[in-house]
Amino acid sequence: MNRNGFAYWQAQRESLEESRTAGYVSDDVDWARKHGYGSQITAKDDRQRRHNPNIAYHASLSAAQRRKYDAAMDGGLDAPVITAELPRGGTVKKREGGCVAESEKQLYGDVRGWFRADKVAGSLQALYVPKIMADTKFTTALSAWSQCMDRAGHPFTNPGAARQAAAQQSLQMGAARAFRAERDLAVADATCARNTSLRAIGKERENHYIKELPSAYRRALNLSRAFQHRALQRAAALASPRT
Amino acid sequence: MPRIRALIATAGLVLCSLLTSPSPAHASTQGDNCNAKWPGRNGSMHAWDWTDCTGTYLGGTTGNDLNWGDGVGAFTNASNRARSVMNAGFFGGRDVVAFYFLPGGDGSYGCLAPGELYADYLGDNTFTNGASMDRNIMASQWVTASACAGNSWIT
Numbered sequence: 347m348n349r350n351g352f353a354y355w356q357a358q359r360e361s362l363e364e365s366r367t368a369g370y371v372s373d374d375v376d377w378a379r380k381h382g383y384g385s386q387i388t389a390k391d392d393r394q395r396r397h398n399p400n401i402a403y404h405a406s407l408s409a410a411q412r413r414k415y416d417a418a419m420d421g422g423l424d425a426p427v428i429t430a431e432l433p434r435g436g437t438v439k440k441r442e443g444g445c446v447a448e449s450e451k452q453l454y455g456d457v458r459g460w461f462r463a464d465k466v467a468g469s470l471q472a473l474y475v476p477k478i479m480a481d482t483k484f485t486t487a488l489s490a491w492s493q494c495m496d497r498a499g500h501p502f503t504n505p506g507a508a509r510q511a512a513a514q515q516s517l518q519m520g521a522a523r524a525f526r527a528e529r530d531l532a533v534a535d536a537t538c539a540r541n542t543s544l545r546a547i548g549k550e551r552e553n554h555y556i557k558e559l560p561s562a563y564r565r566a567l568n569l570s571r572a573f574q575h576r577a578l579q580r581a582a583a584l585a586s587p588r589t
Numbered sequence: 590m591p592r593i594r595a596l597i598a599t600a601g602l603v604l605c606s607l608l609t610s611p612s613p614a615h616a617s618t619q620g621d622n623c624n625a626k627w628p629g630r631n632g633s634m635h636a637w638d639w640t641d642c643t644g645t646y647l648g649g650t651t652g653n654d655l656n657w658g659d660g661v662g663a664f665t666n667a668s669n670r671a672r673s674v675m676n677a678g679f680f681g682g683r684d685v686v687a688f689y690f691l692p693g694g695d696g697s698y699g700c701l702a703p704g705e706l707y708a709d710y711l712g713d714n715t716f717t718n719g720a721s722m723d724r725n726i727m728a729s730q731w732v733t734a735s736a737c738a739g740n741s742w743i744t
Contacts, residue, residue: 357682365733388694388730391683392652395731400679401632401651416629420680420704423624438742440704446680468739506696513693517656 347445350418355399360391362588371505371548372532373539382528383512420446430462432469433563452584453577460573467570470563474555478548481555487547494538500531505544508535623675623707630703632679634686634729636664636671640710647671651678653730656692664729668692671726675707678731685737689728690716700737705744714743 347354359365364387366377381387407415416422421443429439440461442450447457454460478484492503502508512531516524539545556567623642626635635642635649647670648654650663658668676686680703690697697718701708708714712723717738 357679359682383695388653391731395632395683396652398632398651398679404629404631412629419630422629423627423706438744440702441706442704446704465739465742468742471739510691510693510696513655513695514691517659517693 347415347418350414350445352415352418353403355403357398358394359588360387364390365588371539371545373536373545375533375536375540378532378536379529382525382532383509385512385516385528386525416444418444420444428458428461430465433466433566434469434472438465453580454573455576459569460577463566463569463573466563466566470556470559470567473559473563474552477555478551481551484547484551487542487544490542491538491544494541495534498534498538500534505535505539508532620707620709623673623709626675627706628677630679631677633677634701634731635675635677636667636726636729637673638667638670640672640712642673642675642707642709644672649675653694655694655728655730657727657729658692668727669724672711672723673707673709674701674711674726676701676703676705678703683731683733685732685734687730687732687737687741688716688722688726688743689730690718690720690725692727694728694730698737698741699743700732700734700741701743702734705742708743711743717741 363377364381364384366374372378404412404415413422421441425441425443425447427439428442429437431437442457450457450460488504491505492501495502495508500508502511508531512528515527518524519527556564559567620641626642632651633649634651636647638644638647647657647667648664652663654662654664656662656668657664657671658666660666671688674686674688676684678684678686684703686701687694687698688701689695697716697720699714699716699722708722710723711726712721714722716722716725717740722743
């Protein structure tokens with residue numbers, strides 16, 4: 347963007363701890379004790395995003411300059427489009443232009459290859475997640491989790507329901523009380539998940555059903571991971587690590 | 590704030606040279622109005638109560654609104670009305686907009702990537718619970734792409 351004659355401010359990155367993604371099951375009790383389900387991290391990101399200097403800068407440009415800015419950023423409305431066919435039907439597309447395209451090329455090399463592998467790999471979840479949910483090993487652990495939660499005073503059938511309840515509560519209570527309630531729930535959730543080995547069992551069943559996928563799908567999954575791994579190595583050479 | 594190198598996700602930004610003129614997207618009637626309403630990449634997201642970014646403008650924001658139906662935030666009295674939405678956010682970090690079936694910012698959702706620009710007809714899309722997204726959105730927030738399930742991407 348600088349070479350195109352525009353200023354561009356780096357977005358404030360979340361810390362390593364803040365940017366942890368939870369997945370279906372979380373059993374990190376310490377994290378839950380500190381962050382609940384992460385609502386305050388989201389609120390912090392929201393506050394910072396509203397004060398992103400790029401917003402005011404973009405607004406200060408003339409209409410003609412704004413068009414040049416957009417073209418430089420990602421190619422604008424007329425950017426070339428790349429597509430990926432999904433194994434179960436449907437096409438996803440992505441505009442690929444400007445500095446975004448250049449950055450992705452630097453990270454992934456073969457951008458089309460990465461996009462296709464990534465989208466195919468992502469679409470596979472719909473194939474194996476229902477199998478995990480129906481698997482006796484998993485449902486037994488989930489039932490044990492639910493009983494544990496019930497004993498702790500939080501009757502929920504699954505972790506998703508618990509998280510949703512926390513989100514709903516936040517709409518009904520004041521912020522401080524809502525966060526305390528969220529933390530209590532998240533700690534109980536993670537504690538019960540640890541006691542019942544729910545995450546480990548879920549992960550093991552996921553690996554089991556992935557192995558049963560047709561080899562073409564497993565190849566896409568491996569290819570997607572290889573792209574990510576290479577991109578991470580290239581990124582590490584370009585950017586400082588998160589702390 | 591001094592000018593500094595920007596980062597895309599975890600990467601360093603390439604100081605790239607000006608693009609040569611790309612091949613134009615083939616013309617279509619779908620999305621014409623969304624294209625006309627495109628504000629450029631200014632960090633915001635938007636919603637309208639009709640298709641192709643027409644009808645009543647429901648609101649827009651650079652932030653989150655976990656309850657489109659209450660009287661506060663960027664979206665007020667907007668629950669279960671949106672038929673088209675737009676993501677004009679900056680790339681990197683939480684650059685995807687997640688739209689939710691219920692207020693609160695959890696539960697079933699659909700994700701709009703920044704590269705997609707907009708979804709001009711939500712009737713083409715479903716939440717992760719299978720329900721149509723047309724006139725069914727009650728909350729929105731910015732998330733990372735990794736927070737979105739493979740089948741949650743909307744077009």
